[in-house]
Amino acid sequence: MHPVLVLYYSRHGSTKRLADAIAQGISSQDVPVIVRTVKSLNDVSDANAQVRNDASSAAPEVTLQELEQCSALALGSPTRFGNMAAPVKHFLDSTSSQWLKGALIDKPACVFTSSSSMHGGQESTLLSMMVPLIHHGMVICGLPYSEPELHNTTMGGSPYGVTHVAHHSLSAPEQLSSDEKALCFAQGKRLATFARKLASNV
Template sequence: MAPVLVLYYSRHGSTKRLADAIAQGISALNVPVILRTVASLNDTENQTNDTVPVVTMKELEQCSALALGSPTRFGNMAAPMKHFIDSTSGQWIKGALIDKPACVFTSSSSMHGGQESTLLSMMLPLIHHGMVICGLPYSEPALHNTLSGGSPYGVTHVAHPSLPAPHQLSEDEKLLCIAQGKRLAKLALKLNQQDSSEN
């Protein structure tokens, strides 16, 4: 089975922490997963000083599912992620992502900083690509309990300076990330099995 691609942009590390926890959920079901980032738009943007490679178009095309993450910027995805998505018209023409499951995730520095509108804006190009959007059902207890991040549209993180550990995921946020990763992996497995039986 082709790996699930967890693709993100992270300026200060919060979105990367979400990506890592989602990948943990995917791996928990023994589904292969790769973590990738997108390039910054200029050299002065020091991302997270990590060693995660920049995604290639081949990796995007060959993934079995996609988790897409970005920090919130004025209620929308960050410019480097938008720039990358705008460069995928070739994959759209080929239909490379049609029928693959996808989820979205984001972080912001305030509770009402546009997280849900960011998640929705990230879904739109994925729908244009023909992907199957995977949210989080309210059967997840942490969605009812969270006082920080979390949404049925996708997992989120609130990195407010007043919080005890603003850059660390809360327990509810981490639980939701793992649940999101597991749900995405389950859908990828089912669709992969269905494709195999049809061929």
């Protein structure tokens, strides 16, 4: 079975925390997982580049081959005015050859995001990331309300996918809440379960 790809862009580390927690849920099902990031578009010119969380750049940059060969995809981005961040959109725009080949058809996918405020456009960001995945023919895997944390959370969490409310200064990103961690784990576990089932039917 090919690995599940957890792919993200993280400016200050919050989205990376979600990615790592989702990866733990995938690994719990004895399904291989790789964590990758997309290339930043503004590392040279960004005046705030020095305050980036070092962990946010720890994962290797993804290759199109890794995307094409994955058995499932978890795609994450911080919220940018209710939409995905430009580096994620830029990467997705580079996947025309995979679309032409139908390389991602019938593979499960989920999406996740973080924002610095409770009403920062999380759900519209998740929906914006789903659209290109649907064009690729992927099967969207959300979070059912059978997960109790969806009912209990006062921070991040959505049936459309995992979210995190950062509420942080640039020098001290806030950790995931216990509900957010539990939902990440559940999302990864569910994605891995679908990936294994679909791979066994090929």
